[in-house]
Amino acid sequence: MSPIIRVVSLWTRHPGWLFLALLLSLGALTAGVMLMGLSGHYLAVAIAGGVLIVPALLPWTGTARVLFRYGERIVGHEAIFRALADLRVWMFRGLARSAAGGLGLRRTGDALARLVNDVDVLDGLFLRIFVPLMGALLLLPMMFWTLEREHGLAVLVLVPFCFVAFWVPWRAARAAEDNAGKVGLAVAGLRTAALDALHGLREVKIFAAEGRMLAEVQAREAQLLAAQRELAGEGAKLSAMAFVAAQGGILLAIILGFFGLPIAAVAAVLVLTAAFEAVLGLPRAGLLYGQAKKAAARVVQAAETGPPVPEPVKPASMPSRNAIAFEHVSFRYAPDRPFVFEDLSVQLPEGSRTAILGPSGAGKSTIAALILKLIEPVSGQIRFGGTDVAQLPAEALRHRIAYLGQTTHLFADTIRNNLLLGDPKAVDEKLWAVLEAAQVADAIRALPEGLDSWLGEGGATLSGGQGRRLALARTLLMNAPVLLLDEPCAGLDAATEQEFFRVFNAATEGRTVLLILHRLTGVEHLDRIWRFTGRTLVAAAG
Numbered sequence: 177m178s179p180i181i182r183v184v185s186l187w188t189r190h191p192g193w194l195f196l197a198l199l200l201s202l203g204a205l206t207a208g209v210m211l212m213g214l215s216g217h218y219l220a221v222a223i224a225g226g227v228l229i230v231p232a233l234l235p236w237t238g239t240a241r242v243l244f245r246y247g248e249r250i251v252g253h254e255a256i257f258r259a260l261a262d263l264r265v266w267m268f269r270g271l272a273r274s275a276a277g278g279l280g281l282r283r284t285g286d287a288l289a290r291l292v293n294d295v296d297v298l299d300g301l302f303l304r305i306f307v308p309l310m311g312a313l314l315l316l317p318m319m320f321w322t323l324e325r326e327h328g329l330a331v332l333v334l335v336p337f338c339f340v341a342f343w344v345p346w347r348a349a350r351a352a353e354d355n356a357g358k359v360g361l362a363v364a365g366l367r368t369a370a371l372d373a374l375h376g377l378r379e380v381k382i383f384a385a386e387g388r389m390l391a392e393v394q395a396r397e398a399q400l401l402a403a404q405r406e407l408a409g410e411g412a413k414l415s416a417m418a419f420v421a422a423q424g425g426i427l428l429a430i431i432l433g434f435f436g437l438p439i440a441a442v443a444a445v446l447v448l449t450a451a452f453e454a455v456l457g458l459p460r461a462g463l464l465y466g467q468a469k470k471a472a473a474r475v476v477q478a479a480e481t482g483p484p485v486p487e488p489v490k491p492a493s494m495p496s497r498n499a500i501a502f503e504h505v506s507f508r509y510a511p512d513r514p515f516v517f518e519d520l521s522v523q524l525p526e527g528s529r530t531a532i533l534g535p536s537g538a539g540k541s542t543i544a545a546l547i548l549k550l551i552e553p554v555s556g557q558i559r560f561g562g563t564d565v566a567q568l569p570a571e572a573l574r575h576r577i578a579y580l581g582q583t584t585h586l587f588a589d590t591i592r593n594n595l596l597l598g599d600p601k602a603v604d605e606k607l608w609a610v611l612e613a614a615q616v617a618d619a620i621r622a623l624p625e626g627l628d629s630w631l632g633e634g635g636a637t638l639s640g641g642q643g644r645r646l647a648l649a650r651t652l653l654m655n656a657p658v659l660l661l662d663e664p665c666a667g668l669d670a671a672t673e674q675e676f677f678r679v680f681n682a683a684t685e686g687r688t689v690l691l692i693l694h695r696l697t698g699v700e701h702l703d704r705i706w707r708f709t710g711r712t713l714v715a716a717a718g
């Protein structure tokens with residue numbers, strides 16, 4: 177299915193609104209053409225006979241035109257706002273499904289460009305392309321009838337009309353399609369560069385790299401402007417051609433009018449003026465269509481890219497148990513990358529407390545990513561509660577697991593709302609209990625607004641260590657039977673770390689816990705310890 181059809185198929189959820197908008201628009205067009213035709217006719221009669229008759233139909237047609245146009249604007253925009261809201265939600269859901277592992281900054285800029293710019297381009301698909309095109313098709317028989325009455329040859333005027341209404345827009349669409357790829361890429365590139373520079377502003381200042389960063393953003397902007405200028409030039413050329421053709425068509429009707437029926441000729445010329453005016457926007461619509469086609473392709477691609485690990489066709493039901501086992505698992509990130517581990521087997525029995533130790537780059541975080549189904553083994557199996565995770569739906573599996581990664585995001589919101597992400601129903605008492613467990617309660621208590629303090633973007637108002645502990649508290653709050661904690665004590669001093677592990681044991685009683693650590697300090701009551709040796713895990717104690 178072509179991307180444009182895919183996008184339009186999403187809009188069919190609002191058939192009533194869209195159909196009504198189309199009817200009102202065609203009604204306005206018909207009333208406008210009738211108005212001009214009647215005016216021309218009675219004007220010509222007045223000139224010929226010296227008597228001006230204003231038929232009762234004339235004011236009615238004028239009023240109808242205004243009312244139809246007004247209704248079309250209201251209904252059309254309502255229809256399209258609903259359709260766009262659906263489109264954005266659909267795309268966001270698709271992104272969330274495909275990017276569970278986090279987008280990363282480069283792709284965030286690109287995703288934002290698609291969510292905002294590309295969806296905005298699609299805004300015009302119905303009102304500025306489809307509706308005027310239907311109008312042009314409706315005008316064809318109307319014009320044939322009017323011109324034919326004037327002079328047999330007058331139907332020749334339909335040639336410039338079709339040129340303006342169909343050929344020029346088609347050419348414009350082709351030109352815009354070639355160019356829209358460049359514009360889309362340039363917009364995404366500009367957003368990515370600007371976001372990158374803004375996110376890293378502190379580093380930019382420390383390394384005095386403002387000039388280089390600015391040059392990068394300006395270069396991207398220049399690329400975008402060049403692509404837009406090219407398109408605008410092409411658009412202007414085609415619009416000029418359409419304008420000349422429209423004037424030529426009207427001139428032809430006037431000339432033929434001298435040889436035919438003058439009264440019919442005046443009416444025809446006025447009808448033609450209205451008709452050409454109605455289609456003179458179509459070359460721009462053609463340009464827009466070319467852009468919309470590319471935009472639709474980018475939106476559909478972003479929304480329909482599958483999850484990183486394919487979902488099972490017939491998912492197994494979630495097992496009641498929560499033990500985890502790796503059975504002869506081998507994994508590498510790409511065929512041309514070395515294996516991170518080979519033939520790795522390890523068990524995390526239900527309710528056990530396990531630590532995996534190893535130097536940086538050994539593959540500890542990769543273990544967590546495999547359990548969460550963000551990546552899949554090259555060979556071997558990972559079982560959750562006895563069932564191969566490949567058979568389990570990723571979302572249901574992740575509901576069982578509370579995970580604290582090495583980098584976690586704190587939202588620009590209050591501390592309370594950041595915490596409630598872990599358990600939306602948690603009462604204050606529970607929030608303070610997890611804050612105590614994560615050794616950050618004192619710092620929060622010292623803030624003037626306590627739990628209602630605003631965190632700022634990425635937790636900017638807390639120190640790095642405090643932010644990390646808040647993220648840890650949020651993970652502890654999640655009522656999941658399995659806890660995966662990747663370096664939970666990063667940013668803690670030795671004494672606080674020891675205190676953390678003391679409280680941690682009580683806070684996680686009964687859950688299956690996997691701690692991913694560089695070194696073993698302060699951890700007590702562990703059931704198992706595994707250490708990376710070469711490309712596999714070896715039991716260190718138990």
Ligand SMILES: Nc1ncnc2c1ncn2[C@@H]1O[C@H](COP(=O)(O)OP(=O)(O)OP(=O)(O)O)[C@@H](O)[C@H]1O
Pocket residue numbers: 509513516534535536537538539540541542543582694
């Ligand atoms: N997305 C990725 N694509 C390609 N290679 C990756 C990716 N993520 C990690 N790696 C590589 O896989 C290996 C294991 O990485 P992993 O993050 O699991 O190590 P780690 O033991 O958690 O390290 P650290 O203690 O520094 O966090 C490393 O050599 C790393 O370069």
